[in-house]
Amino acid sequence: MIRIALKMLFGDRAKYVMLISGITFATLLMAQGMSLFCGLMTWTFSTLRNVSAPVWVADPMVEQVGDNLPLRDTDTDRVRSVEGVAWAVPLYQGNLQARLADGTSKLVTLVGLDAATLIGAPADLLAGRIDDLRMPNTVILDEYGVERFSAGRERPIGVGDVFEINDREARIVAICRVHRSFTGGPYVFTTYDRATQYAPNVRKMLSYVLASPRDGVSAEVLARRITGETGLRAFTESELMWSTIWWYIRNTGIPINVGTIVIIGFIIGAAISGQTFYSFVLENTRHFAALRAMGASSGELSAMLLVQALVVGFIGFGVGLGAVAFLGTNLLRLGRVPFLMLWQVPAIVAGAVMLIVMISAALGINRIARLEPAIVFR
Amino acid sequence: MANHGIRVSGVDKSFGRGEARTTVLKHTDFGAETGRLTMLVGPSGCGKTTLLSIIAGTLQADGGEIEVLGQRLDRMGANAVARFRARHLGFIFQQFNLIPTLTALENVSVPLLIQKVDYRVAEQKARDALAWVGIADHADFRPAKMSGGQQQRVAIARALVHDPPVILCDEPTSSLDSENGRMVMGLLRRAAERPDRVVLVVTHDNRTYGFADRMAEMEDGRIHRVLETQQEIQRHHPVGV
Numbered sequence: 001m002i003r004i005a006l007k008m009l010f011g012d013r014a015k016y017v018m019l020i021s022g023i024t025f026a027t028l029l030m031a032q033g034m035s036l037f038c039g040l041m042t043w044t045f046s047t048l049r050n051v052s053a054p055v056w057v058a059d060p061m062v063e064q065v066g067d068n069l070p071l072r073d074t075d076t077d078r079v080r081s082v083e084g085v086a087w088a089v090p091l092y093q094g095n096l097q098a099r100l101a102d103g104t105s106k107l108v109t110l111v112g113l114d115a116a117t118l119i120g121a122p123a124d125l126l127a128g129r130i131d132d133l134r135m136p137n138t139v140i141l142d143e144y145g146v147e148r149f150s151a152g153r154e155r156p157i158g159v160g161d162v163f164e165i166n167d168r169e170a171r172i173v174a175i176c177r178v179h180r181s182f183t184g185g186p187y188v189f190t191t192y193d194r195a196t197q198y199a200p201n202v203r204k205m206l207s208y209v210l211a212s213p214r215d216g217v218s219a220e221v222l223a224r225r226i227t228g229e230t231g232l233r234a235f236t237e238s239e240l241m242w243s244t245i246w247w248y249i250r251n252t253g254i255p256i257n258v259g260t261i262v263i264i265g266f267i268i269g270a271a272i273s274g275q276t277f278y279s280f281v282l283e284n285t286r287h288f289a290a291l292r293a294m295g296a297s298s299g300e301l302s303a304m305l306l307v308q309a310l311v312v313g314f315i316g317f318g319v320g321l322g323a324v325a326f327l328g329t330n331l332l333r334l335g336r337v338p339f340l341m342l343w344q345v346p347a348i349v350a351g352a353v354m355l356i357v358m359i360s361a362a363l364g365i366n367r368i369a370r371l372e373p374a375i376v377f378r
Numbered sequence: 379m380a381n382h383g384i385r386v387s388g389v390d391k392s393f394g395r396g397e398a399r400t401t402v403l404k405h406t407d408f409g410a411e412t413g414r415l416t417m418l419v420g421p422s423g424c425g426k427t428t429l430l431s432i433i434a435g436t437l438q439a440d441g442g443e444i445e446v447l448g449q450r451l452d453r454m455g456a457n458a459v460a461r462f463r464a465r466h467l468g469f470i471f472q473q474f475n476l477i478p479t480l481t482a483l484e485n486v487s488v489p490l491l492i493q494k495v496d497y498r499v500a501e502q503k504a505r506d507a508l509a510w511v512g513i514a515d516h517a518d519f520r521p522a523k524m525s526g527g528q529q530q531r532v533a534i535a536r537a538l539v540h541d542p543p544v545i546l547c548d549e550p551t552s553s554l555d556s557e558n559g560r561m562v563m564g565l566l567r568r569a570a571e572r573p574d575r576v577v578l579v580v581t582h583d584n585r586t587y588g589f590a591d592r593m594a595e596m597e598d599g600r601i602h603r604v605l606e607t608q609q610e611i612q613r614h615h616p617v618g619v
Binding site: 001003004007008010011012284286287289290291292293294295296297298300372373374 | 491
């Protein structure tokens with residue numbers, strides 16, 4: 001009977017294509033929306049990913065990694081004095097304008113690292129040497145910065161080229177590959193002291209103190225200990241990441257926008273598939289009635305409809321997810337759109353597609369359950 | 379005493395409610411024996427198809443007894459009736475009711491697949507059935523590629539493939555020209571030659587009356603006359619084939 005069900009489904013090509021299209025479109029919208037959301041969320045804590053440290057110590061009012069509520073320079077030493085700290089270094093983070101040779105300005109995210117250790121320096125260098133960052137007026141620019149700063153130039157900007165931040169020279173000594181920032185500005189890495197010179201002078205400049213626990217002390221324990229002893233707010237990397245994500249969820253319209261896309265995807269998928277499947281069942285009512293007259297039970301007919309709906313759901317989901325993966329891969333290659341398909345995305349979309357399929361099948365099964373096989377004699 | 383493959387006694391059936399209620403069968407008695415082709419004839423709206431549906435177990439009577447092959451269908455549950463139909467009844471419909479996306483071979487296999495017969499066995503039996511109705515060479519054709527006569531032959535093969543002792547036909551020739559109608563009735567006549575088989579044909583196509591062994595005439599929800607021989611049929615319906 002399953003074979004008959006599949007033949008009935010595949011034989012009605014127009015309906016079959018329509019059903020697949022409905023599920024594919026729904027999958028596409030939902031998976032794309034969720035992957036963009038996940039990608040966008042990863043952009044919100046790019047600094048965390050680019051400057052990795054077990055413990056991040058900040059002002060008590062800081063809620064997310066982009067908050068700029070500076071600490072006093074002496075706070076670094078206060079953190080160092082906490083029992084269980086292996087090392088603690090200062091970190092500057094701020095958004096500044098970089099001025100190029102042609103006079104144009106670009107927003108950049110400036111990161112100032114501890115000059116002695118260069119803890120948090122980018123690991124993936126495409127050109128240049130990290131140690132050259134210790135030379136005067138030097139910076140490391142990310143590859144996105146190269147792309148943005150090179151617009152209108154005869155050759156791409158590179159190692160040895162110069163631009164200005166706050167009227168001070170910034171000479172590129174290395175090009176790195178890092179994660180994109182939420183603000184859209186390229187990352188510029190330099191030393192902490194130099195960053196405080198580039199940035200407009202204010203009384204407090206220290207954005208974070210990065211710290212690491214000694215062996216035998218967990219990052220969580222150390223963070224609680226720093227918070228308790230200094231009155232500052234210490235996060236583990238994971239805590240700051242989630243705090244940042246929740247801040248964006250609570251304080252921006254991103255979840256509503258993405259949620260709307262996902263809900264629309266679900267509704268469109270359910271409407272197209274439900275409607276098409278129901279009309280498929282209606283058109284085949286006489287044949288289902290004939291099968292029933294020939295002795296097929298309601299359970300067998302329901303199983304046939306369920307198989308048809310599941311097959312459509314499975315194929316539509318596969319095609320839709322494949323399209324999203326293809327689209328996402330190419331968007332990632334362009335590097336301009338946030339896209340991250342976590343394993344949870346296909347799992348959630350599969351659940352939603354399953355729900356659509358079940359709704360569609362239920363409509364058909366309800367129709368078949370009320371079917372009078374005697375209609376075949378009319 | 380005649381062996382009643384089908385026995386219907388005191389069956390009532392009405393449709394609708396209140397003032398719109400229409401009584402179609404009025405305490406109807408009817409019987410069809412094995413080894414004979416019985417025709418149930420009468421004008422449109424007299425209740426032939428309703429009676430056939432009740433005998434087939436696809437429609438429930440309001441009252442009365444329905445016995446097919448010694449089994450009381452009116453006492454069975456819906457699933458038991460469905461199982462009974464699958465094993466013992468073969469159907470030929472006016473509108474063929476072949477599934478358009480299946481080939482002739484697959485359509486004929488359906489009753490066996492409903493009985494969970496292995497697909498290969500079902501396919502072989504379906505080929506044999508198609509050969510029996512003379513269209514083995516159309517096994518891979520879909521209904522849309524076949525003429526009405528060929529489609530009805532496929533439907534007959536489908537009705538016979540699981541070797542049922544009861545074959546119920548609803549106006550099997552009304553969609554066909556006279557040549558195809560004769561051919562279809564010839565096949566049904568052959569099918570009825572088996573001594574343990576009941577073939578019941580509901581029709582108002584008087585061109586086919588010559589194929590009947592026995593005829594029950596229905597009018598206004600009741601069987602008003604039964605003609606027990608072909609001679610009697612010829613006498614009362616001289617227009618027959």
